[in-house]
Amino acid sequence: xxxxRFRAYVKTAAMSAGDVGDSPLFVVDFxxxxxxxxxxxxxxxxxxxxxxxSGPMPLAAVLTYTVVAEVFAEQLAVRTALQLAVWExxxxxxxxxxxxxxxxxxxxxxxxxxxxxxxxSIPLVLLxxxxxxxxxxTSPLAALLFIPSLALAIIVGxxxxxxxxxxxxxxxxxxxxxxxxxxxxxxxxxxxLLPLAYYPWGLGDVFSWLPFAAMAWAPLAIYTGTGSPLPLxxxxxxxAAVLWPTADWLWRANREKLVGYGG
Amino acid sequence: MAVERPFKRLxxxxxxxATMDLLFLARGPQVALAYYLADIVVGxxxxxxxxxxxxxxxxxxxxxxPQVLFLLGYALLVRGLIDAFFNYNxxxxxxxxxxxxxxxxxxxxxxxxxxLLTEGFAPVTGSGMLVPGLGLLFWAASQLGLAVPPxxxxxxxxxxxxxxxVVLAFEYIVGSLAFWAPRAAEEINSxxxxxxxxxxxxxxxxxxGWALGSLVTVVPVGLVAWYxxxxxxxxxxxxxxxxxxxxxxxGLSTLAFWIFTRGLRHYGRTGSTRYLxxxxxx
Numbered sequence: 001x002x003x004x005r006f007r008a009y010v011k012t013a014a015m016s017a018g019d020v021g022d023s024p025l026f027v028v029d030f031x032x033x034x035x036x037x038x039x040x041x042x043x044x045x046x047x048x049x050x051x052x053x054s055g056p057m058p059l060a061a062v063l064t065y066t067v068v069a070e071v072f073a074e075q076l077a078v079r080t081a082l083q084l085a086v087w088e089x090x091x092x093x094x095x096x097x098x099x100x101x102x103x104x105x106x107x108x109x110x111x112x113x114x115x116x117x118x119x120x121s122i123p124l125v126l127l128x129x130x131x132x133x134x135x136x137x138t139s140p141l142a143a144l145l146f147i148p149s150l151a152l153a154i155i156v157g158x159x160x161x162x163x164x165x166x167x168x169x170x171x172x173x174x175x176x177x178x179x180x181x182x183x184x185x186x187x188x189x190x191x192x193l194l195p196l197a198y199y200p201w202g203l204g205d206v207f208s209w210l211p212f213a214a215m216a217w218a219p220l221a222i223y224t225g226t227g228s229p230l231p232l233x234x235x236x237x238x239x240a241a242v243l244w245p246t247a248d249w250l251w252r253a254n255r256e257k258l259v260g261y262g263g
Numbered sequence: 264m265a266v267e268r269p270f271k272r273l274x275x276x277x278x279x280x281a282t283m284d285l286l287f288l289a290r291g292p293q294v295a296l297a298y299y300l301a302d303i304v305v306g307x308x309x310x311x312x313x314x315x316x317x318x319x320x321x322x323x324x325x326x327x328x329p330q331v332l333f334l335l336g337y338a339l340l341v342r343g344l345i346d347a348f349f350n351y352n353x354x355x356x357x358x359x360x361x362x363x364x365x366x367x368x369x370x371x372x373x374x375x376x377x378x379l380l381t382e383g384f385a386p387v388t389g390s391g392m393l394v395p396g397l398g399l400l401f402w403a404a405s406q407l408g409l410a411v412p413p414x415x416x417x418x419x420x421x422x423x424x425x426x427x428x429v430v431l432a433f434e435y436i437v438g439s440l441a442f443w444a445p446r447a448a449e450e451i452n453s454x455x456x457x458x459x460x461x462x463x464x465x466x467x468x469x470x471x472g473w474a475l476g477s478l479v480t481v482v483p484v485g486l487v488a489w490y491x492x493x494x495x496x497x498x499x500x501x502x503x504x505x506x507x508x509x510x511x512x513x514g515l516s517t518l519a520f521w522i523f524t525r526g527l528r529h530y531g532r533t534g535s536t537r538y539l540x541x542x543x544x545x
Contacts, residue, residue, distance in 0.1 A: 026447075028437070029454045035482060038474055039462050046324040046469030047316065173297055181301045184308035193461075194312050200319040 016111030076216040078157025080105035138225030149219040152236035159243035166250035191217030276381035302391020329406040336400030338488035343392035353383030357438035361449025363535030422491035425512035432515035442526030463487035
């Protein structure tokens with residue numbers, strides 16, 4: 001990528017970040033997210049209080065897991081504007097730009113992340129000790145390995161986003177029907193809401209092999225020292241290697257259908 | 264705008280919307296299957312996290328496993344009722360306001376309240392969570408060996424109605440922001456809905472007093488399922504405890520009405536700047 005092209009993506013991200021300045025109402029959204037964390041922390045303290053030894057994770061690790069999951073909520077459940085563009089019929093405008101479609105969508109998404117990382121995530125990390133939570137990773141090695149794991153989680157998430165976009169068009173189903181179903185399934189299977197280690201009947205072990213787990217469970221398990229980093233990273237690499245060619249193929253195979261779909 | 268024999272009009276419109284909803288689903292098996300499967304998956308996913316925790320720990324805090332299932336059944340039922348009666352973004356009013364779609368409602372020759380009560384009626388497409396919710400509620404009640412006199416059913420009906428009112432009032436209070444900031448607040452009801460649906464199926468014991476107080480007043484997530492489930496299970500059984508939910512529901516509905524009508528007045532002066540002839544938004 002030439003420097004000029006790279007600058008175009010940076011500019012796209014900056015413009016996307018600038019959209020937030022239209023209104024301060026995103027603060028309401030942040031407040032609701034803080035409330036959600038408070039309830040989840042209280043819930044874990046109620047459940048695990050007095051029986052920490054019986055669980056697969058100590059209470060402190062579960063609390064850290066909950067806070068860090070919210071700090072990186074957007075990175076652990078990647079969403080570009082693809083579904084919105086398909087719904088609004090504005091995807092064609094993106095095809096006209098001299099930029100890769102996925103890269104533009106990713107740049108827009110990254111721009112929005114900058115705002116929430118600075119105005120929500122960092123304050124939440126600073127607030128964590130007040131809530132009785134130690135937000136630090138379990139070890140320096142865990143901190144180091146968390147970075148590639150988070151990057152892989154984003155890569156897998158992007159591939160899934162493109163894949164679901166292609167599925168929506170391929171099956172000619174309503175955009176939001178697929179989107180809601182995906183959100184519901186991903187919340188449950190990714191481990192973003194509850195650590196997979198706490199699922200009964202060995203379900204967590206099964207779910208940890210699915211691509212959704214590569215989006216949230218893997219980096220969070222590494223961060224809190226709950227899982228072995230190497231198998232977790234390997235599974236993320238595997239899913240990235242499988243999902244990208246699949247998503248790319250399905251998208252290209254159904255791109256012409258977009259016209260009929262209204263995109 | 265006054266309407267003659269409003270109850271008859273309500274029934275007539277509900278019948279009309281039910282027919283249209285049935286025709287929508289009857290377009291083909293693919294549509295029907297997609298809607299039903301999506302509804303069931305979304306509904307089950309919403310309560311499964313709590314269920315898995317209850318299973319793992321044989322209950323949550325002071326709640327036994329069947330009590331948690333009762334709570335989940337109640338939460339699912341409230342959600343199913345909203346889907347069946349307030350579909351098509353009537354529970355996500357910020358979308359309608361923000362997109363300028365309120366004009367579609369205002370030009371109709373009938374009062375606004377009648378439109379808001381009837382236009383979202385989708386007893387077929389919106390019923391995917393109703394049956395599982397009812398089934399779970401009564402199965403859990405039978406597991407608990409609850410003695411259910413006729414007055415219990417009356418209390419259940421009152422509490423369900425009150426929970427519906429609480430959710431809708433909260434959505435309308437938050438969603439009314441879109442009158443003043445149509446673009447920025449268009450999707451604000453998605454955030455408030457996510458908060459309600461994600462936290463409603465959890466028992467809230469263990470929260471600090473101020474947090475619990477906030478969750479039954481300012482952000483009334485606790486009144487959606489946790490509080491009424493406690494009352495119906497006999498955990499809170501005094502008259503005062505039974506009356507709290509309906510009382511808060513009336514208070515919140517009044518507040519929602521006041522804020523919504525203030526917003527509507529503002530809308531009357533400014534109109535929508537986002538509606539375009541060809542249907543897209545600015």
